[in-house]
Amino acid sequence: MINSSFSFERPKLPTANNLEKLSFDEFYELGFDDLGLPDFPPKSLMQIVRLVENRRTDEVHVFEWLDALENSEQWNALDEQEAQQALIAVWTGIGTNQIVSDIALFKVGLALDGRPSSIVHEIVDSMTIARSVPTPHKLTTLRLDWLISLQSKAYAELAQQALEDNSNIGMYLQKLRLPKANNYTEEVYLELTNCINAQNITDFEDGWLFDNFQAISTTLTRIKVCQSIILEFENYKFGDLCSEIVEKHCLPTQPNSYWGRLSHQAREVLKKKYDLTSYYDLQAISSALYSQRAADELGFTEDEVRQISNRSKFWSNYSSKFNRVRVLLPQGSHDFVHKYNGGLPDFVDVLERSSENIEVYIFELDKLMVVELLRGNVAETRIFKPDRRLFENGSLSIDTIRSLPQLEVHDHLELWQYFCERLLRINYQIHPNIGTTRFKGLGREMGTYTQDVGLPLPSSEMMSQRKLSLEAWLQKFWEAEIATGKFGKHQDLTSKGSVYLSQAMLAKHLGQVDQFRTLIRQSAEQGNSEAMYRLGQSMLRNHRSDREAKQEAESWIVKAAENGHKEAENFAYKFRLNVKKNPELPSADEGNHVAVGVNSLSQNSLDKLNKRVSIDSSRVNFLTGRAESGSADAMYELGHYLLTNVGNSLSSRLVAEKWISKAASLGHLDAVVLAKKFRIKF
Known part of the structure; x- marks a missing residue:
């Protein structure tokens, strides 16, 4: 744009700013009123040089200085010596005239930020030399320090300059009158x-x-600054105000927390500092999966999104119980969560291709292992005894998980939270977080929780609705279970035994214990191997079972093993139950460990042990009394006798392991040796 012989570039407004932010009036008062008028035509660059050399800079008008700063045609026409003279003249004007300094260095700031600026590059390139010359204005010196550090991208130096001025970054830029x-x-x-x-x-x-944190306006930058604070203070205590930032914005217990968008390393630091469990890592993944973006990009249905959200909320009531976590995601979900959360923790793997391609959570909950299949035809929760294959098997698939023997399987139909809480509390003595009075994810009516009663009993209408839904779900469940082949002989879903088994499981999921026991026995009597095994296990676990009942329980497990039920085979092998056919070596690591422990003791060793203990059955009651009183020696002697008496029943073996484990945990050296040989945990 050319007007009255002065050349100016057409002003451009960067999209990152608005008029208010770039207005000169925000930074300073130009004070043009008393400057008079420039010459016409305006002085050339070399004329300005001569005036400066003769100490007549006051004769150069501001508009003429501006032309000298912007007119690249004049600069291009200069030879090397003239260019040096021109730079000296212009920097003299910048150093002595505050208005020229304000305008010139503001334009330099725009140029260094990569935004449109009419300043000639010769001015920008010569800042370091200009800084070496003293200037009467301290503000000009501070601005040059900032711009030179910016030019070299020394961002830490910029932050340090603001700190030394006791200003946040925005305030310091305003003080410097820079963009x-x-x-x-x-x-x-x-x-x-x-x-x-x-x-x-x-x-x-x-x-x-x-x-500085309070002055940041964008969420993404706030998250990054929070992360830098967390990592910087990994081994040190936060300052009081930094602690307030982290606790308000980064802890997973806070609303609108940045937790899910922090790096895995930052979350690990917070878990250590605030004693957080692995549940919150899982929550970050769940938050991504039940987001609207997941529904749009992965094609999740409304019901699937709601299910993932409900499960995350339910397990949040047990967050303090979580230990290890593993997540298996289909490739599409894996890539989505990685992008959504800006990365993935080490415990997330790509799911091995299976009959169903769905998301899987695996986590330790106290002494149990829980597997959540988040979507799919059955979308169940499976509860296992500790099984290292769930965490150590590198190529775990849905089919492999379903083929493993589980303790329980739970649905996610109506009222599932009520029955799942009840199952954990009654069967496994697992309670929600201390102080829980209301369950997250449930409404006011159904969410009230007490330690003794649990959640409120649902109405009969709600129970009836659940029963109808369960019948259809159980049909799908048994189809998936039988397809694994883990029940040995082919099970016909239409047979009477299978019908009774389905009815028994329905009763169990409805909390009808007596009806479950009746139906599971009827199913076992009809030859269903799964029912035989479940009946035997149920009778063994019942503390009211007498010796005769426990012997019957063993017989049911033996029958299931003879029918090829894999878990029954492993159980029988471990506890030396007399199965008519020769069972194959079980695949379960636990069974292998027990077998090795027993076989590694020679007959000579057993004789020596029996000789050293030198007890008979008449002393069992006496030793039991002493053991129950806390005597570690009695615990060891009683456990050793029962363990090494090969003719004893399964119930004796279980009692033996219990007493040896207790004695070993009390530090009894012989018990520790025996426990290690027989792979007994203590």
């Missing part, structure tokens, strides 16, 4: 923690960090 809305500001914020001593942070530094 405030910059593309590089985030880089400076990420260097804040490099300016302080985390090992011994002062109140001044703590307040400065807090002030």
Whole structure:
């Protein structure tokens, strides 16, 4: 744009700013009123050089200085010596005339930020030399320090300059009268923690960090700054105000927390500092999967999204019980969560291709292992005894998981939270987090929780609705179960035994214990191997069972093993039950360990042990009394006798392991040796 012989570029407004942010009036008062008028035509660059050399800079009008700063045609026409003279003249004007300094360095700031600026590059390139010359204006010196550091991308130096001025980044830029809305500001914020001593942070530094964080306007930058604070203070205590930032914005227990968007390393630091369990890692993945973006990009149905959300909320009531976590995601879900959360923790793997391609959560809950199949035809929860294959098998698939023997299987139909809480509390003595009075994910009516009663009993209408849904779900469940082949001989779903088994499981899921026991026995009597095994297990676990009942329980497990029921075979092999056919070596590691432990003791060793203990059956009651009174010696002697008496029943073996484990846990050396040989946990 050319007007009255002055050349100016057409002004351009960067999209990152608005008129208010870039208005000169925000930074300074130009004070053009008393400057008079420039010459016409305006002085050339070399004329300005001569005036400066003769100390007549006051004769150069501001508009003429502006032309000298922007007119690249004049600069291109200069030879090397003239260019040096022109630079000296222009920098003299910048150093002595505050208005020229304001305009010139503001334009330099725009240029260094990669935004449209009419300043000639010769001015930008010569800043370092100009800084070596003293200037009467301290503000000009401070601005040059900032711009030179910016030019070399020394963002930590920029943050340090703001700290030394006791200003946050935005305030310091305003003080320097430089552009405030910059593309590089985030880089400076990420260097804040490099300016302080985390090992011994002062109140001044703590307040400065807090002030800067409060001034950040974008969520993404806030998350990055939070992360830098967390990692910087990994081994040190937060300052009071930094602690307030982290606890308010980063802990997973807070609403709208940044937790899910922090790096795995940052979350690990917070877990250690605030004693958080692995549940919260799982929650971050769940939050991504039940987001609207997941529904749009992965094609999840409304019901699937709701199910994932409900399960995450339910398990949040047990967050303090979580230990290890593993997540298996189909490739599409894996890529989505990685993008959504900005990365994935180490415990997330790609799911091995299976008959169903769905998301799987595996986690330790106290002494149990829980597997959540989040979607699919059955979408069940499976509860296992500790089984290292669930965490150590590198190529785990849905089919493999379903083929493993489980303790329980639970649905996610109406009222599932009520029955799942009841199952955990009654069968496994697993209670929600201490202090829980209301279950997350449930409404006011059904969510009230008490330690003794649990959740409120549902109405009969709700139970009837659940029963109808369960019948259809159980049909799908048994089809999936039988397809695994783990029940040995082919099971016909239409046979009377299978019908009774389905009815028994329906009763169990409805909390009808007596009806379950009746139906499971009827199914076993009809030859269903799964029912035989479940009946035997149920009778063994019943503390009211007498010796005769436990012997009957063993016989049911033996029958199931003879029918090829894999878990029954493993159980019979482990506890030396007399199965007519020769059972194959079980695949379960637990069974292998027990077998090795027994076989590694020679007959000579057994004789020596029996001789050393030298007890007979008449002393069992006496030793039991002493063991129950806390005598570690009695615990060991009683356990050793029962364990090494090969003719004893399964119930004796279980009692033996219990007493040896207790004695070993009390530090009894012989018990420790025996427990290790027989792979007994203590």
